[in-house]
Amino acid sequence: MALDTTNLSILKLAGTPEQQKHASRILPIRKNGHILLATLLLTNTVINETIPILFDNIFSKGFISVIVSTALLVLFAEIIPQSIFSKHGLAIGAMLVMPVKALIFIWMIISWPIAKLLDHMLGTHTGITYGPSEFGALVELHDKSKHEEGTLRHETADLLQNILSLQMNPIHQIRQFNNPMLLLSSSTVIHVDQIIEYMKEGQSHVVVYDKYDKEDASLLEKEYHVTGVISLKQLLLALVERNESQPIGELASKPFLTCSSTTPIIEVMYRLLKSKNKEQVVLIYRTEKDIKKIKEERLQKIQELNIKRQDGLNRHRRSIGCMSRRLVSSNCRTCGHLSSELLRSTSKSSFNQSVEEGTVCSDVSSSSKIDAEVELGLVGMMTGANILDQLSLDGPHLNFSHHPSNPV
Structure with missing residues (x-):
């Protein structure tokens, strides 16, 4: 019973060949935990009650048989087995699979109804699962720089914690989210000097928009109908090559992604990785659902x-x-x-x-x-590079206190 199904599944997938063999034998009977529990407890109870009766025939006085049987049970049924199983539980458990199956068959008439009642009242036996915070704490416990028995390099542990934090944190928590956007109308005629000035201010892209006056415009199109996003570097090269100024709406713009401000960072990163374009721009909108x-x-x-x-x-x-x-x-x-x-x-x-x-x-x-923080519409912009930068930040970024979230 001390062998958790999650740990057994891990050993079955990633353990040594011997561990995989042992875990594969134990898992089938360990998954039905309540039947196994009822069987072992029934067997243990019968043995505990039978031994004093047997010793009572050997020793004339009843209290002597009770003392001897109790001492033997504590020594050979509790202390010694617990100390051995704590280090070699997997191998011994695999060796005793067949005897345990025989006991399950013998006690099936009694143990099966008890197990079903426990399943109905308490739910079926499941292995331990970890949420992002708990998994992050587990990773930190394996950090070599913090624990002598750790198995992970500090860089590996920090990177894993950063990845886990991307599932917990929404996109609007990224530092670059608060940077001012450069929005220009598609009819704006821009010059080389202006582009250089924008780049000195730290801008990297320009969001090109048309005013949207349709009554049936969706929420994401409210105020601004974004037609494209242009990199200032590419815009500068295009104007230098053509040696003339023209409306930015006539220049080729890049495709862009959109997401709501409460979208988890990991989801946006996954979409960017699928697009295979690290410089692709993500426009962040705040929707009514986000405000709520x-x-x-x-x-x-x-x-x-x-x-x-x-x-x-x-x-x-x-x-x-x-x-x-x-x-x-x-x-x-x-x-x-x-x-x-x-x-x-x-x-x-x-x-x-x-x-x-x-x-x-x-x-x-x-x-x-x-x-102040609940206005609808376009509220931020960032590139895939900005999001990928989150993986290299110094950690940890996880709050190990209770965090209601889905398990990993």
Whole structure:
């Protein structure tokens, strides 16, 4: 039972030939964990009850048979087997597969109903699975630079953690996302001097757009109808070769990808790798779904903070110092301070939620603060190179605290 199905599956796929052989033998009976558990416990119970009875016939006094049988069971059924199985469990488990199958067959009439009841109440036995944070912690435990028994180079561990962070982090968290975009109308006539000036400012591409005045324009086409993206270097070469200026809408532009601001970075990277164009541009849009998610996350953080403050206030009220001050002066300044902070935070949370739901009106300053990060439309641009740069950043970038996410 100590052999986890996930670990057995790993050994079956990537272990030594001997480990693969042992794991392949054990896995079929280990997968049905409740039948195996019921069988082993029934067998163990019968043995524990039978041995004292057998020794009772040998020793005339009952208490002697109990002491001897208990000592033998603890020594030969607990201590010695546990110490041996902890180091050689895989090999011994594979050797005992046939006897265990025989026991399962013998106890099937009793163990099968028990196993089905446990499956219904607790669910079937599954191996251990790790989310991105847990998997990142596992990688860190194997970092040679941090643990003597580690098996991974620091560079390997750091790279793996960066890759895992790409699944957890949305595209708008990339540093380059906040860089200002260069948007120009397709009718704009651009000159060489202007391009050089843009490049000095750190710009690499120009987003070419037409005003979109259709009533049925989709959300992604709202405000700007992007017709293409042009690299400033290529634009400079084209103008130098032609020795004349012309509207940028008439120049050849590159294809581009689009995604929402909450798309995981790993998904965007996968699309870029499939396109086989490292310099391809990704335009990031904020959709109504993104805004709804941002508001929900914002309110959730405030509510979690309120819960922590309430817990802190309750712990303080139960402390000896607080009870002593209230007993003497019927007032505790710390309690008053914590209560006022909790009241302000709760009031702010309720007000923000009411404004976002439209149930109350707010002044311009409050509204601008609430909606500062929830504007629709085109909000960012980056290249595949910017996203790939995330793999070389110094880590770790993972939060090993509880993070509700899908397992890897």
